[in-house]
Amino acid sequence: MPLFFFHLRSPAGCDEDEIGVELDGIESAYLEAYRTVPALSAEMALAGAIPHRHTFEIVDQSGNLLMEVPFSEVLDRGRGPTAPALTASFRRAVTTMQRTAELIISIREERTALRATLAETKRLLALARQAGSPR
Numbered sequence: 001m002p003l004f005f006f007h008l009r010s011p012a013g014c015d016e017d018e019i020g021v022e023l024d025g026i027e028s029a030y031l032e033a034y035r036t037v038p039a040l041s042a043e044m045a046l047a048g049a050i051p052h053r054h055t056f057e058i059v060d061q062s063g064n065l066l067m068e069v070p071f072s073e074v075l076d077r078g079r080g081p082t083a084p085a086l087t088a089s090f091r092r093a094v095t096t097m098q099r100t101a102e103l104i105i106s107i108r109e110e111r112t113a114l115r116a117t118l119a120e121t122k123r124l125l126a127l128a129r130q131a132g133s134p135r
Contacts, residue, residue: 004029004066006036007057010049014057026066029058037074051075 001022006029008015023029033056041051056069 003061004032005059005061006033007059009055009057009068011053017059020061026058030067030069033058033069034074037069037071041071041075 001024003020003022004026005017005020007017021029021032023032037051037056041054044051044054052072052075054071056071057065058067058069059065
């Protein structure tokens with residue numbers, strides 16, 4: 001049976017598993033990590049750590065990274081997707097887009113008014129030419 005190592009990655013670094021566990025295959029290794037996360041997360045929370053920021057790195061005997069199992073994947077199961085928080089830059093972008101849309105409407109109205117003025121100017125010039133031309 002292959003030997004799998006479960007390194008624990010955290011924001012502070014990586015705690016490497018030096019013992020490993022013999023399992024049937026990568027699927028069994030994934031399930032082992034998945035089953036371990038809740039109990040380990042409870043211990044972490046009691047110690048003041050934030051479990052969601054941790055990941056199991058499943059590694060083979062040669063040191064090859066086979067898979068990552070983020071604790072959040074296990075701890076958030078059953079929850080529906082959450083809407084992303086509106087960041088200040090996102091709010092500014094929305095405000096800018098709304099202002100841009102208002103400006104486009106204003107420019108279109110100005111263009112329509114200018115076209116009407118131009119048409120009236122052309123009409124008046126044509127009348128002036130007719131009035132000033134010798135007959």
